[in-house]
Amino acid sequence: MTPAAIEHLRCRLFLFAVLPAMDDLLKASEEARALLGDESFSVAFKTRSGLRGAYFLEGETCRFDWGNAAEKADVELFFHSDAQANSTFEGRKAIPPMPTRGISKIGRVKQFQDIAAVLEDFLQPNGDALRDTDFREAFVKTYFGIMLRSLCQLCEHERVSREIFRSGPHGLAQFQLGRDGVPTWLNLVPRRLDWGRGEPPRTADVTVCFNDPAVALHALHDEMDAQAELGLGTLEINGFPPLAEQVNLLMERIELYLPRGKTPAGI
Amino acid sequence: MELSSGTVSPQERIGASNAQPYAESMALFRRAAQVIPCGIYGHQSPAATLPGASPYYAARAEGCRYWDVDGREYLDFICGYGPIVLGYRHPEVEEVAERQRRDGDTFNHPTARMVELAERLVSLVDFASWAVFGKNGSDVTSWAVRVARESTRRKKILRLSGGYHGIDPWCNHSPAGIIEEDRAHVHTFHWNDLEGFAQLMRRHAGKVACVIVTPYHHPAFGDSILPARGFLKAIEQKCRDEGVVLILDDIRAGFRLHLGGSHRVFGFSPDIICFSKALGNGHPISAALGRKELRVPASRVFLTGSFWNSAVPMAASLKVLDILERDDVPAKLQRSGQRLREGLERLGTEFGKDILGSGPAAVPFYRFNDESNFRQWQRFCAYAMEGEGGVGAFFHPHHNWFLSAAHTDADIDQALEIARVAMQRTLEETI
Ligand SMILES: Cc1ncc(COP(=O)(O)O)c(C=O)c1O
Numbered sequence: 001m002t003p004a005a006i007e008h009l010r011c012r013l014f015l016f017a018v019l020p021a022m023d024d025l026l027k028a029s030e031e032a033r034a035l036l037g038d039e040s041f042s043v044a045f046k047t048r049s050g051l052r053g054a055y056f057l058e059g060e061t062c063r064f065d066w067g068n069a070a071e072k073a074d075v076e077l078f079f080h081s082d083a084q085a086n087s088t089f090e091g092r093k094a095i096p097p098m099p100t101r102g103i104s105k106i107g108r109v110k111q112f113q114d115i116a117a118v119l120e121d122f123l124q125p126n127g128d129a130l131r132d133t134d135f136r137e138a139f140v141k142t143y144f145g146i147m148l149r150s151l152c153q154l155c156e157h158e159r160v161s162r163e164i165f166r167s168g169p170h171g172l173a174q175f176q177l178g179r180d181g182v183p184t185w186l187n188l189v190p191r192r193l194d195w196g197r198g199e200p201p202r203t204a205d206v207t208v209c210f211n212d213p214a215v216a217l218h219a220l221h222d223e224m225d226a227q228a229e230l231g232l233g234t235l236e237i238n239g240f241p242p243l244a245e246q247v248n249l250l251m252e253r254i255e256l257y258l259p260r261g262k263t264p265a266g267i
Numbered sequence: 268m269e270l271s272s273g274t275v276s277p278q279e280r281i282g283a284s285n286a287q288p289y290a291e292s293m294a295l296f297r298r299a300a301q302v303i304p305c306g307i308y309g310h311q312s313p314a315a316t317l318p319g320a321s322p323y324y325a326a327r328a329e330g331c332r333y334w335d336v337d338g339r340e341y342l343d344f345i346c347g348y349g350p351i352v353l354g355y356r357h358p359e360v361e362e363v364a365e366r367q368r369r370d371g372d373t374f375n376h377p378t379a380r381m382v383e384l385a386e387r388l389v390s391l392v393d394f395a396s397w398a399v400f401g402k403n404g405s406d407v408t409s410w411a412v413r414v415a416r417e418s419t420r421r422k423k424i425l426r427l428s429g430g431y432h433g434i435d436p437w438c439n440h441s442p443a444g445i446i447e448e449d450r451a452h453v454h455t456f457h458w459n460d461l462e463g464f465a466q467l468m469r470r471h472a473g474k475v476a477c478v479i480v481t482p483y484h485h486p487a488f489g490d491s492i493l494p495a496r497g498f499l500k501a502i503e504q505k506c507r508d509e510g511v512v513l514i515l516d517d518i519r520a521g522f523r524l525h526l527g528g529s530h531r532v533f534g535f536s537p538d539i540i541c542f543s544k545a546l547g548n549g550h551p552i553s554a555a556l557g558r559k560e561l562r563v564p565a566s567r568v569f570l571t572g573s574f575w576n577s578a579v580p581m582a583a584s585l586k587v588l589d590i591l592e593r594d595d596v597p598a599k600l601q602r603s604g605q606r607l608r609e610g611l612e613r614l615g616t617e618f619g620k621d622i623l624g625s626g627p628a629a630v631p632f633y634r635f636n637d638e639s640n641f642r643q644w645q646r647f648c649a650y651a652m653e654g655e656g657g658v659g660a661f662f663h664p665h666h667n668w669f670l671s672a673a674h675t676d677a678d679i680d681q682a683l684e685i686a687r688v689a690m691q692r693t694l695e696e697t698i
Binding site: 171203205206225226227228230231232233236237238239240241242243249252 | 293296297299300304305306307308312313314315318319323442488639640641642645665
């Protein structure tokens with residue numbers, strides 16, 4: 001892959017996989033909600049390379065849209081290059097994007113940036129935060145959402161992932177924290193690639209159940225001895241294990257574009 | 268319609284029906300997880316079977332039965348994942364092994380057993396004029412590939428998609444610890460896809476060192492598939508035309524279908540054949556045998572290991588081969604495998620839940636016909652392992668099973684009774 005193609009893919013992941021996690025953030029973080037206050041606000045990003053994503057923030061929700069709805073956003077910002085966008089999203093020094101609509105509301109972009117900064121901190125919690133069970137669950141849910149959105153992007157837009165995806169196995173994988181946890185599912189099926197939360201559209205072909213949130217955390221950070229956890233029962237896989245392996249294989253590719261954090265020691 | 272949400276696991280069901288049936292296994296595993304990556308790694312990892320709903324550690328075995336560390340007894344249909352072809356602790360084999368052990372096992376030199384075993388194997392395998400030995404299947408499959416490269420001075424290896432030939436980088440299925448270059452010259456084709464194979468041969472014309480096949484396709488997590496008429500013969504012909512070495516990996520099926528190699532059953536002739544598993548009836552040994560024309564390249568490719576020439580497994584193998592021949596064990600395995608297959612099929616019909624058997628009856632793969640994700644089949648196998656009155660049947664949910672000569676009709680019938688109860692319990696969860 002050329003450096004430009006890598007930047008493009010990374011930009012795609014920021015726009016379509018990471019920033020949409022603001023929805024989970026607003027539900028989980030008082031700090032983020034306080035920054036938004038009672039007002040609603042929306043911002044759209046556009047890149048010269050043709051990527052476009054819009055985020056409609058209101059109360060506890062951030063609705064993400066990548067279609068024409070972007071035109072309804074209060075403010076639209078244009079990036080001349082994917083690299084410029086990525087630097088901005090990663091908080092590195094970058095030329096600011098150019099407002100192409102909603103100049104009068106441009107001040108509120110700061111609010112969006114502040115919430116994005118909260119998201120960044122939220123995704124790199126310290127050990128103390130992670131010892132809190134509620135936070136840990138919210139973190140795993142948010143992080144997992146980012147991973148699944150990223151995975152879907154890679155399966156469509158990255159050659160190696162596309163090949164892995166195409167070669168199968170295919171099917172519906174379900175993930176949950178605890179046997180009674182709310183399922184998150186991934187339909188890893190060509191032309192029906194999708195993910196969601198809640199009951200899956202049909203009985204899953206494989207169910208991966210983390211009986212210990214700390215184990216889920218280690219899994220997300222790629223620091224888990226899966227076979228040992230399976231043997232111990234802290235992780236359960238029922239149904240078709242090769243499908244779970246396939247998901248794992250694809251998740252490992254995400255790291256090439258969005259480096260994963262490390263679990264703080266002691267968790 | 269299934270009543271369960273699909274998220275209730277075999278572990279939960281087993282846990283609900285019988286408190287801690289595998290407590291000792293679990294206690295050992297907890298210790299293992301502290302000091303051994305994976306706790307148990309590889310094919311014997313609980314992760315590959317039914318974690319929490321199957322035994323993890325064995326204590327002893329006899330014939331076609333073994334006991335786990337919790338004292339539970341199993342009628343075994345995995346046979347140590349293949350090696351046990353005559354039954355655990357076969358008295359005649361163990362007597363010979365014990366005699367050799369008294370004389371010594373690992374020396375500065377091989378013993379006469381090595382020569383005797385090579386002679387014996389060469390006499391059994393129609394195309395072979397030489398034999399070498401290792402410990403595990405991977406030792407000889409990887410070595411055979413190197414011999415093919417040495418012989419042809421070519422790089423490419425063609426292998427079956429979804430086939431298993433061992434743990435080495437060129438052939439294992441895991442991406443971990445592998446660099447792209449390890450597999451840069453390894454290309455796959457699909458079982459029974461002759462056109463795909465021919466295309467691959469064309470694409471790499473003049474560069475292919477070897478084609479490695481199994482006698483039939485036996486993937487994990489999938490039905491076994493016999494070769495379509497002429498498939499393997501056509502591969503052989505193509506290899507002959509192009510000067511490519513044809514390797515038969517007969518590690519799984521070897522000696523269970525035919526004493527002279529499984530190619531004899533499927534009507535083709537390879538250049539190298541690899542054996543392991545059944546050869547030693549549990550004693551660690553593998554072998555590669557080859558054609559006269561490959562003898563010189565075979566002599567050049569380095570091959571050794573600290574324990575590879577040890578005498579006890581070789582002495583045991585000599586006895587195993589005698590018994591396999593004397594008792595016509597492949598025919599016996601076919602008969603008991605067929606009894607099991609017919610029994611399971613009858614059970615399926617009776618309960619309106621088809622059990623699909625594939626592959627040879629002596630090395631069969633089973634699953635419920637109406638599902639490909641193994642969910643209910645895993646429960647069935649968990650219940651079979653739990654068994655009745657302290658005796659279970661070790662039915663593997665995702666791997667082919669193995670029959671041994673120690674399975675009597677009565678053992679098969681007892682296993683079928685266990686299967687009946689397991690079926691009832693599995694179907695009680697559905698309406
Ligand atoms: C067909 C086949 N080839 C090779 C091997 C590798 O043998 P080993 O595990 O003894 O290295 C196996 C093991 O299951 C096998 O089934």
